Amino acid sequence: MNDMPSPSSYFRIGYALGTLTRVFLSALKRPSHAEVVHAIPTATVVAAAFDTRNDWEELSRVPTLARRGVDLNQWFDSNTKPAAPAKRRTRKPAKPKKPLLGSLDELIAPVAPL
Numbered sequence: 288m289n290d291m292p293s294p295s296s297y298f299r300i301g302y303a304l305g306t307l308t309r310v311f312l313s314a315l316k317r318p319s320h321a322e323v324v325h326a327i328p329t330a331t332v333v334a335a336a337f338d339t340r341n342d343w344e345e346l347s348r349v350p351t352l353a354r355r356g357v358d359l360n361q362w363f364d365s366n367t368k369p370a371a372p373a374k375r376r377t378r379k380p381a382k383p384k385k386p387l388l389g390s391l392d393e394l395i396a397p398v399a400p401l
Contacts, residue, residue, distance in 0.1 A: 346354075353359055
């Protein structure tokens with residue numbers, strides 16, 4: 288008699304061990320206690336910020352750097368540089384391919400005579 292288990296039983300054993308390992312590792316990664324987070328309701332924060340800011344139009348039109356007194360033209364000149372011109376690759380001329388000449392009988396399906 289054959290004392291070795293069949294391949295399907297090996298699969299079942301491996302599947303069960305894999306499932307057990309996955310459950311065990313996920314239990315280890317899970318925090319032991321839930322941390323209590325006291326959050327401020329966002330509706331209150333947004334409403335308070337909206338009520339105190341009456342100059343939204345000016346803020347949306349003028350960049351932040353300009354509001355802080357930075358000359359934008361000078362900043363642009365000192366913090367940017369022109370892009371380097373793209374280098375063009377030269378292509379080697381393609382070698383003309385020689386056509387393969389031969390019988391087309393293998394490519395054409397046999398036709399039964401009528």
